[in-house]
Amino acid sequence: MFVDIHCHLSFPEFDQDRPEVIERLQKSMISLLIDPGTDVATSRKSIELALRFEFIYANVGLHPHEAKTPVSESVFEELAQLAQLRKVVAIGEIGLDYHYPDYNPSAQQAACREMLRLARSLDLPVVIHCRDAWEDMLHLLSEENHSALRGVMHCFSGDMEIANACIRKGFKLSIPGTVTYKRSLLPEVIRGVSLDDLLTETDAPYLAPVPHRGKRNEPAYVRNVTEAIASIRELPLDVAAAGIARNAVELFRLPAL
Numbered sequence: 001m002f003v004d005i006h007c008h009l010s011f012p013e014f015d016q017d018r019p020e021v022i023e024r025l026q027k028s029m030i031s032l033l034i035d036p037g038t039d040v041a042t043s044r045k046s047i048e049l050a051l052r053f054e055f056i057y058a059n060v061g062l063h064p065h066e067a068k069t070p071v072s073e074s075v076f077e078e079l080a081q082l083a084q085l086r087k088v089v090a091i092g093e094i095g096l097d098y099h100y101p102d103y104n105p106s107a108q109q110a111a112c113r114e115m116l117r118l119a120r121s122l123d124l125p126v127v128i129h130c131r132d133a134w135e136d137m138l139h140l141l142s143e144e145n146h147s148a149l150r151g152v153m154h155c156f157s158g159d160m161e162i163a164n165a166c167i168r169k170g171f172k173l174s175i176p177g178t179v180t181y182k183r184s185l186l187p188e189v190i191r192g193v194s195l196d197d198l199l200t201e202t203d204a205p206y207l208a209p210v211p212h213r214g215k216r217n218e219p220a221y222v223r224n225v226t227e228a229i230a231s232i233r234e235l236p237l238d239v240a241a242a243g244i245a246r247n248a249v250e251l252f253r254l255p256a257l
């Protein structure tokens with residue numbers, strides 16, 4: 001059994017062939033898929049999809065790219081409503097992304113804080129998107145009373161030092177398909193942490209793993225990610241997969257897979 005804890009299956013990239021994508025993931029023994037939201041509209045779509053399939057769950061989130069200017073109060077109110085619906089298992093994706101030159105750090109940080117508080121008030125884990133902003137992200141989590149927060153760094157891209165800092169704050173690291181790329185630094189992190197700290201994702205339609213690199217990614221390929229982790233840790237595939245599935249069930253408080 002494999003788990004894709006971060007997959008945008010409700011995005012328009014899958015509108016043409018979603019039933020076939022779902023058939024392929026079921027044939028590949030993917031037993032859990034979590035579809036994150038990036039704003040009000042996509043969060044709503046994630047929930048709609050999750051309500052149609054037992055093995056799909058939703059996240060309600062606000063991506064840092066949606067905080068180019070201060071986010072209005074009504075957006076947070078709508079997200080808070082959505083977050084209380086059935087099948088919503090986390091707040092995400094939320095976080096900081098300083099990768100593109102037009103980012104607005106203060107608007108991003110304010111939005112992220114608001115969403116962290118929502119997660120705390122609903123006792124839900126958080127799914128953090130962090131790109132080129134680790135220092136501010138870790139600082140912000142400390143300020144927002146991290147001891148009451150739990151969650152995952154989705155599409156983890158940090159080094160060993162950042163990995164340890166995240167784990168100390170109670171976060172798991174979700175490994176994406178980039179682990180299969182030649183120059184990835186993730187193998188060192190995967191070797192250096194406990195299997196209990198790892199999760200797997202595709203972040204489809206983005207970041208397809210080798211041998212599918214450059215094409216549209218899809219949830220069935222989370223198997224390639226799990227195989228990479230198993231080989232790096234020198235574990236049988238079923239042992240690595242079962243451990244990672246257990247981590248997901250525990251973090252998102254799901255029924256056993």
Ligand SMILES: [Zn+2]
Pocket residue numbers: 093129154155
């Ligand atoms: Zn992301």
Ligand SMILES: [Zn+2]
Pocket residue numbers: 006008036093203
């Ligand atoms: Zn994503």
